Amino acid sequence: xxRMRRWVVRHSRAFEMIYRRFEPVLVKLAPVWRRLGHDRVExxxxxxxxxxxxxxxxxxxxxxCILSATGMSCPMNCxxxxxxxxxxxxxxNGHCEVKPDMMCVWVDAWEGSRRMKQDDHIHAVQLPVxxxxxxxxxxxxxxRQQDGTSSSTANRETTR
Amino acid sequence: MKFDDEPVPGYSLPILxxxxxxxxxxxVLRAGKFAITSEIDPPDSADPAEVLxxxxxxxxxxxxxxxxxxxxxxxxxxxxxxxxxxxxxxxxTIMQISCRDRNRIAIQGEILGGAAMGACNLLCLTxxxxxxxxxxxxxxxFDLDSMSLLQIARNMRDAHRFESGxxxxxxxRIFLGAAENPFVPPLDWRPHRLAKKVAAGAQFIQTxxxxxxxxxxxxxxxxxxxxxxEGPDRVFILxxxxxxxxxxxxxxxxxxxxxxxxxxxxxxxxxxxxxxKEEGKRLCMDLLHAIREIxxxxxxxxxxxxxEHSVAEIIETTGVxxxxxxxxxxxxxxxxxxxxxxxALPLT
Ligand code: SF4
Numbered sequence: 456x457x458r459m460r461r462w463v464v465r466h467s468r469a470f471e472m473i474y475r476r477f478e479p480v481l482v483k484l485a486p487v488w489r490r491l492g493h494d495r496v497e498x499x500x501x502x503x504x505x506x507x508x509x510x511x512x513x514x515x516x517x518x519x520c521i522l523s524a525t526g527m528s529c530p531m532n533c534x535x536x537x538x539x540x541x542x543x544x545x546x547x548n549g550h551c552e553v554k555p556d557m558m559c560v561w562v563d564a565w566e567g568s569r570r571m572k573q574d575d576h577i578h579a580v581q582l583p584v585x586x587x588x589x590x591x592x593x594x595x596x597x598x599r600q601q602d603g604t605s606s607s608t609a610n611r612e613t614t615r
Numbered sequence: 616m617k618f619d620d621e622p623v624p625g626y627s628l629p630i631l632x633x634x635x636x637x638x639x640x641x642x643v644l645r646a647g648k649f650a651i652t653s654e655i656d657p658p659d660s661a662d663p664a665e666v667l668x669x670x671x672x673x674x675x676x677x678x679x680x681x682x683x684x685x686x687x688x689x690x691x692x693x694x695x696x697x698x699x700x701x702x703x704x705x706x707x708t709i710m711q712i713s714c715r716d717r718n719r720i721a722i723q724g725e726i727l728g729g730a731a732m733g734a735c736n737l738l739c740l741t742x743x744x745x746x747x748x749x750x751x752x753x754x755x756x757f758d759l760d761s762m763s764l765l766q767i768a769r770n771m772r773d774a775h776r777f778e779s780g781x782x783x784x785x786x787x788r789i790f791l792g793a794a795e796n797p798f799v800p801p802l803d804w805r806p807h808r809l810a811k812k813v814a815a816g817a818q819f820i821q822t823x824x825x826x827x828x829x830x831x832x833x834x835x836x837x838x839x840x841x842x843x844x845e846g847p848d849r850v851f852i853l854x855x856x857x858x859x860x861x862x863x864x865x866x867x868x869x870x871x872x873x874x875x876x877x878x879x880x881x882x883x884x885x886x887x888x889x890x891x892k893e894e895g896k897r898l899c900m901d902l903l904h905a906i907r908e909i910x911x912x913x914x915x916x917x918x919x920x921x922x923e924h925s926v927a928e929i930i931e932t933t934g935v936x937x938x939x940x941x942x943x944x945x946x947x948x949x950x951x952x953x954x955x956x957x958x959a960l961p962l963t
Contacts, residue, residue, distance in 0.1 A: 535715075535741055535755070539762035539815075540808045542741045543796030543823050544873030552873040553744040565801045578807060580815045583719065583763040583778070 460513045467527040467567035485602040500592040518588030524576035526567020533560045538581045636790035638735040639707045640679040644851045650914030654681035657691040664955050666700045671956035672923045674943040676930045684711040688748025698734035704944045704953050710734040713742030718758035730787030738792040739764040762815045769816030793817035797834035798876035806837035819851040821916040826877045828905045835911050844911040851913035856902045858922050859895040862886040903933050
């Protein structure tokens with residue numbers, strides 16, 4: 456799992472491309488999701504999302520995915536669940552203060568993000584997590600947001 | 616430096632145009648003076664005298680006193696408690712809030728309470744992990760991170776709103792601070808991370824212990840390149856320094872305190888000295904001199920854990936205050952003296 460997630464970060468550019476193709480497809484299918492009913496789609500969607508993202512990113516299903524702003528390194532794997540960057544305790548070798556065997560997820564994130572096309576997303580200040588969304592599908596959330604008038608960056612404050 | 620509208624203890628100063636807080640620290644910084652802050656090691660006791668005694672050590676040498684919030688994840692008197700005792704007699708405090716122990720409901724309440732007491736400088740921290748402290752069995756909270764905490768605090772002040780959107784009748788008038796560690800990985804991101812903190816609301820920064828002037832200089836250059844050191848929204852940077860007691864303790868700190876980077880040269884210098892403690896102090900003074908010369912640095916934060924008495928000597932010897940005497944209770948009116956300071960008359 457850990458190996459996989461670090462491999463993904465090393466190939467963040469490719470995953471960014473995949474995601475950028477994948478998202479519009481999901482959104483295009485919006486009428487389908489709507490017809491089936493969002494509540495009914497939620498459960499299977501959640502299962503698929505959890506399986507795919509769990510395997511690739513060690514995703515913790517926070518329900519507000521920001522992988523594109525974190526170099527494809529899931530910030531919920533930080534023991535302090537920091538979503539805006541590393542703490543001040545990173546070890547000299549780049550490992551985590553709390554879990555010395557683990558590379559700091561934000562050291563990985565910074566590297567991953569620099570390989571990505573949209574490498575400036577990491578500078579956007581992220582809002583606090585809405586804990587009510589934990590366990591829900593963030594894909595479906597994106598669909599709903601784009602389906603309406605709001606943009607997919609609604610959960611991201613663009614203060615820069 | 617004396618302000619002609621100097622406060623009655625516990626009262627706030629009028630807020631000058633372009634300022635956000637009624638405090639002395641912001642005034643000193645915006646006036647372009649080299650500011651000194653230091654921190655109190657909060658007592659493991661409920662004795663108010665203990666707090667006042669620890670503050671009196673800094674009388675006349677520091678512009679504001681940090682009240683740490685369970686630093687190193689160890690349990691001590693709360694930051695709000697220490698601040699309330701200190702502001703009562705008129706000290707300028709920096710209230711620390713760490714995200715480790717409280718959720719957003721508790722934190723926002725604390726910010727209002729602190730501001731009401733006159734604790735108008737707030738340092739927003741993520742906090743050390745609980746594994747580092749005396750209660751490793753505790754549940755870490757981390758509902759917010761330091762960045763979202765800054766953002767929430769700024770909105771409380773400027774938009775008069777809680778995070779929920781609910782209105783605050785009288786907003787907290789606070790000068791917002793954050794911590795940065797320019798000395799640990801990812802080094803090339805650290806200046807950008809600072810920019811992110813400024814975007815989130817940080818107005819002053821206290822750094823982790825600096826023992827590597829080269830890295831600090833490099834960091835400051837990059838921060839300057841990002842345009843963060845000018846204009847009305849500039850950020851004031853106060854690097855952290857402190858005296859090391861010996862080569863042995865320096866090594867211990869390097870191994871055991873998260874995020875402290877001590878180069879070998881520093882340890883060798885201490886090792887080679889006859890009196891290591893003196894050398895530690897001298898090293899600290901050298902660092903202070905060097906830091907002062909770096910363009911864009913606004914002051915220094917002296918963390919002299921268990922060596923609080925040497926802060927006066929360090930500042931006196933280096934002369935960084937240039938004859939300025941920071942305000943303290945009793946400076947202008949001996950009747951207002953901190954009752955626990957050595958100069959106070961015995962109460963008979
Ligand atoms: S070192 Fe990195 S992974 Fe560990 S707590 Fe800090 S930011 Fe999170």
